[in-house]
Every structure is written in structure tokens, then in C-alpha cells.
Amino acid sequence: MEEIRRQWLETVERYRLSAKRPDDESYWCRRLDTVSADELHAIHSEKLRVAVGYVYEAIPFYRRKFDRIGLEPGDIRSVDDLARIPVTTKQEMMQPEAKGRPAKADYTAVDDETWKERGWQLFATSGSTAEPRVFRYTGFDRAVWSWTNARAMWAMGFRPGRDVALLAFGYGPHVWLWGVHYGLNLMGIPIVSAGGLDSRTRVRFIERYRPTILACTPSYALYLGGLMREMGLDPAQSSVRFLFVAGEPGYGVPATRRRLEELWKAEVAEFYGCTEAAPSAGGYTCAAAMARKQGPAETHLMADTHIWETVDPSTLAPVPAGRRGLSLVTNLCSEASPQLRFLVGDFTTLALDTCDCGRTHPRAIGGFIGRADDMLNIRGVTIFPSAIEDAVRRVPGSGEEFQIVLSRERELDRIKVVVEPRPELASQSHPELARRVESEIVASCELRMEVEVVPHGTLPRTEFKAKRVKDLRAGPY
Numbered sequence: 001m002e003e004i005r006r007q008w009l010e011t012v013e014r015y016r017l018s019a020k021r022p023d024d025e026s027y028w029c030r031r032l033d034t035v036s037a038d039e040l041h042a043i044h045s046e047k048l049r050v051a052v053g054y055v056y057e058a059i060p061f062y063r064r065k066f067d068r069i070g071l072e073p074g075d076i077r078s079v080d081d082l083a084r085i086p087v088t089t090k091q092e093m094m095q096p097e098a099k100g101r102p103a104k105a106d107y108t109a110v111d112d113e114t115w116k117e118r119g120w121q122l123f124a125t126s127g128s129t130a131e132p133r134v135f136r137y138t139g140f141d142r143a144v145w146s147w148t149n150a151r152a153m154w155a156m157g158f159r160p161g162r163d164v165a166l167l168a169f170g171y172g173p174h175v176w177l178w179g180v181h182y183g184l185n186l187m188g189i190p191i192v193s194a195g196g197l198d199s200r201t202r203v204r205f206i207e208r209y210r211p212t213i214l215a216c217t218p219s220y221a222l223y224l225g226g227l228m229r230e231m232g233l234d235p236a237q238s239s240v241r242f243l244f245v246a247g248e249p250g251y252g253v254p255a256t257r258r259r260l261e262e263l264w265k266a267e268v269a270e271f272y273g274c275t276e277a278a279p280s281a282g283g284y285t286c287a288a289a290m291a292r293k294q295g296p297a298e299t300h301l302m303a304d305t306h307i308w309e310t311v312d313p314s315t316l317a318p319v320p321a322g323r324r325g326l327s328l329v330t331n332l333c334s335e336a337s338p339q340l341r342f343l344v345g346d347f348t349t350l351a352l353d354t355c356d357c358g359r360t361h362p363r364a365i366g367g368f369i370g371r372a373d374d375m376l377n378i379r380g381v382t383i384f385p386s387a388i389e390d391a392v393r394r395v396p397g398s399g400e401e402f403q404i405v406l407s408r409e410r411e412l413d414r415i416k417v418v419v420e421p422r423p424e425l426a427s428q429s430h431p432e433l434a435r436r437v438e439s440e441i442v443a444s445c446e447l448r449m450e451v452e453v454v455p456h457g458t459l460p461r462t463e464f465k466a467k468r469v470k471d472l473r474a475g476p477y
């Protein structure tokens with residue numbers, strides 16, 4: 001076991017090129033960021049072969065899965081054999097605990113002993129749709145994350161010597177923040193850590209320490225900009241040039257992105273990933289995509305450290321690039337959680353051609369607008385909450401907060417969208433606001449929804465993932 005772990009870590013390490021500093025102005029790691037299809041095939045094949053052997057030995061969850069179908073690690077000889085490995089879902093990962101076994105995760109390669117010897121930090125999924133699951137990562141993972149995140153933030157255009165980042169997140173067990181923190185450390189970009197501070201103090205920090213990067217949720221960036229205005233300051237005149245958003249779909253929701261850009265006069269960037277298998281920058285926005293204001297959002301998927309696929313939502317069979325499917329990832333860069341074919345579960349379409357930025361890493365066209373299991377099913381019509389968000393935010397008089405309320409009346413699903421107006425909108429204009437939001441929703445979602453306008457300040461504000469959907473259909477919420 002120790003031998004195979006050593007072999008795996010050595011393989012990952014051998015491909016951690018430009019580990020300490022960037023190659024040049026354009027690429028942190030020129031060779032891997034612009035890797036050719038042939039070289040990528042060779043890297044994937046080598047890493048996958050070693051990873052499968054390691055995973056089989058170190059993760060009981062996968063050993064059971066392989067044994068059940070008679071698959072042996074030696075059967076996976078190259079990336080061409082990838083589809084022989086069955087898909088893993090988060091529901092499956094949950095099972096050992098649900099069956100009354102000790103609440104000990106056996107879906108990662110970190111047992112109690114490894115944790116004590118090599119452990120770095122514990123993270124938990126945020127549990128927007130399921131029970132939170134816990135992942136313990138090692139010091140090795142921290143080094144790799146710092147590097148992948150630095151590569152991704154380099155692609156965004158963040159630079160030491162010029163940029164300063166203010167991280168407006170509580171420093172809780174959420175992977176994103178910590179990965180960004182250590183990535184910025186590696187890049188040499190100073191951090192103003194603003195976790196645990198109230199919003200007015202954060203505004204004063206922006207004035208005093210002049211950060212160029214503001215990292216927070218999209219909802220919070222809109223809220224904080226509004227608060228600055230209330231305090232007689234203009235966010236567009238502030239030092240902030242980049243909004244680095246996380247926790248909710250932001251960059252991929254056109255009207256939200258536009259609002260953020262206009263309010264702050266800043267570019268919007270985001271990472272894409274999941275706590276389970278791609279906690280570092282699995283996906284990232286490049287400067288070329290940020291500069292493009294027309295057409296769909298595009299998010300790169302880091303290619304040499306992960307294998308990204310899209311699969312059919314019902315059969316889970318791979319779909320070719322250019323066709324819509326659910327995102328699926330194999331992690332080829334982790335000691336603790338090298339998950340194989342884990343279903344992240346966002347709808348997207350992959351493009352494999354080279355981006356304007358010169359990177360060959362595939363792009364998810366349309367970005368990411370929500371997990372498939374966040375989709376609402378209303379009288380047989382499926383809609384993403386982010387589609388409603390886009391419609392609400394296209395109407396100029398609507399404020400930054402809204403909520404979707406689902407209920408059931410005489411066996412029929414009802415959906416109501418509760419909207420706050422902009423603070424300056426006079427109350428006699430509220431009925432008109434409701435009508436405009438209603439028609440935007442009909443135009444984009446093809447479903448009529450009741451719209452209620454409530455006074456500014458009524459809906460809850462949050463620093464982390466905003467709870468946009470209130471489902472009353474299954475009894476009290």
C-alpha cells in the first residue's frame with residue numbers, strides 16, 4: 001500500500017511543472033496550459049493507470065465497486081479504457097453512512113492514521129441538495145491546489161506587484177476559499193482577509209487597503225456595492241477591478257454578470273469544481289472569456305490534472321464534445337480524493353478547439369448555471385433557478401434580492417417569484433415592476449409565474465450561498 005501511494009504521489013509530482021513560479025506573462029505553465037492532444041492523451045493514460053491502482057488499494061468504496069463487476073486495476077491500460085470504470089454519484093458515496101455503519105467516510109484515501117500523519121484540513125460539502133459530506137485533505141493536496149489555482153488565477157490576469165485580494169468569506173470548511181488563499185500565497189498576491197467582519201467594515205477596508213480583487217458570492221458583491229452607494233461611495237470608482245465570485249452561478253448568468261460588471265466597473269471571473277473531486281480550480285474563466293461581452297459564457301476545464309467528460313443524463317453514457325450533457329470528472333491530482341468518474345452533475349457542452357487565450361484546455365460553453373439536481377420541476381416543465389434569476393435581473397427596476405416560492409394547491413404546483421425593488425424605485429411603480437418581471441420570465445422560461453414585489457430589505461441577506469428557492473410542497477420547510 002505504501003509503495004503504491006508513493007508511486008502515485010511521485011507521478012502527480014512529476015507533472016507539477018513550474019511548481020514555484022510562472023513561466024512567462026501569458027502562461028503559468030506554458031507546456032501544460034497549451035498541451036497538445038497527443039501529449040494530453042499520454043499524460044492522462046499514465047496518470048490514470050497509476051491512479052486506478054492506488055484508488056483500488058486505498059479507497060474501500062472503489063474496491064467494492066470494482067470487485068462487484070469483476071474489474072481489475074490492470075484492466076485500465078490507457079485513457080481509452082476510461083469508460084469501463086462505472087460512474088460514481090454522490091448518493092452512492094452517502095450509502096455506507098446511511099446503512100448504519102460508523103459515520104466514517106470510506107470514499108477517500110484518508111483514514112484516521114493517514115489523517116494524523118499527513119492531514120492538512122477538513123472540508124465539508126455545502127449541502128445545498130444533500131446532507132453535507134466531509135473530506136479530509138492532506139498537505140500534498142494543499143501544495144497541488146496552490147499550484148492549480150495559481151495557474152488558473154494567472155489565466156484570469158491576476159498579477160503580483162499590482163493586485164491585492166480582499167476575501168469576503170467566512171473562513172469556514174468551504175474548499176474554495178482556502179484553495180484561493182493558498183494559490184494567492186504562491187503567486188505572491190497580498191490578501192486582506194475579511195472573514196468575520198461586518199459589511200460596513202469591509203467597505204472601509206476597500207477604501208483603506210484598495211484591493212483590486214474582491215472575492216465573494218455574486219449576491220454579496222451586489223449587496224456590498226449597494227451598501228457602498230448608501231454610504232455615499234461609488235463601487236465603480238473603487239480600486240476593485242476583478243470580482244472573483246463563487247458559491248452560486250454568477251459569471252454564467254448573463255444578467256447577473258452584466259449587473260456585477262456595471263455596478264463595479266470590473267471583470268467577473270469564477271472557478272468551477274466540487275468538494276468531492278475537483279476542489280481546486282477544476283474550471284476557470286480566462287481573460288479572453290472575461291473580455292468577451294457577447295455570446296455565451298465559456299469556462300476552461302483544467303485538462304492535465306483532471307479528465308472531464310459529459311454524459312447523458314439518463315443513461316450516463318459519454319456524449320461527444322459539442323453535445324449537451326452532465327459534467328463528470330476524474331481527479332488525477334489528489335492524494336486524498338482521487339475520485340474516478342464522479343458525476344458533478346451540471347449541464348454543459350464541451351468545446352475542444354483552442355481558445356483565443358491560446359490554452360488548449362476544453363471549454364464549457366454556456367459556463368455553469370446550476371447542478372441538475374437543483375432543477376425545479378413545475379407542472380412537468382424543468383427550469384433552473386438561474387434562468388429565473390436571469391429574467392429578474394434583466395428588469396432594471398428590480399433589486400438584488402429575490403426568492404422563488406414553490407407550493408401546492410389542490411394537487412397543482414404553484415410557483416411564485418418574490419422580488420425586491422431597487423431602493424430608489426417609488427412604490428407606485430411596483431405593479432409595473434411585477435408586470436415586467438412576469439413577462440421576462442414568460443419569455444425565457446415559457447411558464448407563467450405569479451410575481452410579488454415586497455419592500456426593499458424584506459428578504460434575507462447572506463454571505464454564503466443565497467437560499468433562492470423555498471419549497472413548501474413537501475410540508476413545512
Ligand SMILES: [Zn+2]
Nearest residue numbers: 286288355357
Ligand atoms: Zn481561454
